[in-house]
Amino acid sequence: DSGVTQTPKHLITATGQRVTLRCSPRSGDLSVYWYQQSLDQGLQFLIQYYNGEERAKGNILERFSAQQFPDLHSELNLSSLELGDSALYFCASSVGDGEKLFFGSGTQLSVL
Amino acid sequence: GQQLNQSPQSMFIQEGEDVSMNCTSSSIFNTWLWYKQEPGEGPVLLIALYKAGELTSNGRLTAQFGITRKDSFLNISASIPSDVGIYFCAGQPAYSGAGSYQLTFGKGTKLSVIP
Numbered sequence: 486d487s488g489v490t491q492t493p494k495h496l497i498t499a500t501g502q503r504v505t506l507r508c509s510p511r512s513g514d515l516s517v518y519w520y521q522q523s524l525d526q527g528l529q530f531l532i533q534y535y536n537g538e539e540r541a542k543g544n545i546l547e548r549f550s551a552q553q554f555p556d557l558h559s560e561l562n563l564s565s566l567e568l569g570d571s572a573l574y575f576c577a578s579s580v581g582d583g584e585k586l587f588f589g590s591g592t593q594l595s596v597l
Numbered sequence: 598g599q600q601l602n603q604s605p606q607s608m609f610i611q612e613g614e615d616v617s618m619n620c621t622s623s624s625i626f627n628t629w630l631w632y633k634q635e636p637g638e639g640p641v642l643l644i645a646l647y648k649a650g651e652l653t654s655n656g657r658l659t660a661q662f663g664i665t666r667k668d669s670f671l672n673i674s675a676s677i678p679s680d681v682g683i684y685f686c687a688g689q690p691a692y693s694g695a696g697s698y699q700l701t702f703g704k705g706t707k708l709s710v711i712p
Contacts, residue, residue, distance in 0.1 A: 487639065527704035528640070528685065541699055575639050585630055586687075586700060588639030 488512065491576050491589035499597055503564040506592045510557055510578030516540070517559040518586060519551055522573040534559055535582055566596045603686050603703030611711050616673040618706040620686035628689035629662050629669035630700065635682045643684075644671070666691075676710050683707050 488511035498504055510517050519531040521544075530543035534553035545551075548566075553559045563570060573593050577586035603620045610616055620629070628647055632640035644655050646662035646669060653660055657674045669686055686703040 487641070489639075528702045530699060530702075533699065543699075577639075584689075585628075585642055585645050587642065588632075590639050591637075593637075 487587040487589065489576060489578050489587050489589035491574075491592055493592060494590065495593045495595075497595045497597065498566060500566055500568060502566050502596075503562065504566065504594065506561040506563070506574055506576075506594075508559045508561070508576030508578075508589060510559070510576075511587055514578035514580050514587070515557065516579045516582060516584075517553055517557070518577040518579070519545075519559070519561050520575040520577065520588075522575060522591075523571075526572075528575070531561070540582065563594070568596050570594065571596045601686060601688060601701050601703040603706055605706055606704070607707040607709070609709045609711060610676055612676060612678060614676055616676055616680070616708060617670065618684060618686075619668060619670045620688070620703050621668040622688065622701075623667065625666045625691040626669075626688035626701075627666075627691050628700075629660070630687040630689075631658075631660050631669070631671050632685040632687060633682045634685065634705070640685055673708075676708075678710050678712055681708060681710050 490509040492507045515536045518533045520528045531545040532551050533540040548564050551561045573591045575591045577588045631643045634640040644660040649666050650664045651662040659672045661670045683705040685705045687700045
């Protein structure tokens with residue numbers, strides 16, 4: 486158990502819909518990262534938050550947004566969903582900036 | 598940005614054989630990490646390396662931080678069926694700009710072990 490909690494584990498929705506994925510980092514970790522992993526693909530970095538502030542952006546679509554709350558949990562919002570958004574979404578956390586990451590078990594998103 | 602070339606992309610090996618995989622880049626890295634991902638799960642950290650030339654073991658796994666700081670290697674000795682999974686390397690670049698020190702991930706090596 487990495488200590489990073491992600492909910493829900495699975496999510497099935499339709500095109501055009503909006504979903505929210507939730508992540509609770511390890512106790513004491515200030516950084517939260519979101520990654521997307523499509524079938525047989527590597528880990529695509531989406532966005533990082535550090536202590537409530539956006540720290541870095543990767544290949545995150547404009548339809549996607551995230552935030553980190555004062556209690557350090559984070560949410561990733563995906564809107565106007567398309568079939569191609571179907572993927573595993575991982576949250577990871579670290580103590581500081583760019584240190585070793587600990588990953589959650591992921592949310593499997595299926596857009597039908 | 599920085600890119601990591603991880604090879605091989607996939608491997609099929611016999612149980613008991615040793616495995617080697619590597620990660621290379623044209624950029625210098627300050628940290629190298631190796632992760633293992635099993636189906637339906639998140640990547641799990643195996644080994645972290647912080648100094649050029651460093652050699653670190655974790656059971657049957659051994660990883661090395663290349664002396665050029667542009668590569669890293671992971672070896673698995675005497676493979677067993679539970680070694681099956683995707684192994685990712687990740688590196689923290691010496692500098693990635695904009696005050697951020699993002700980890701860069703390789704595309705993974707998919708390991709299959711034949712009993």
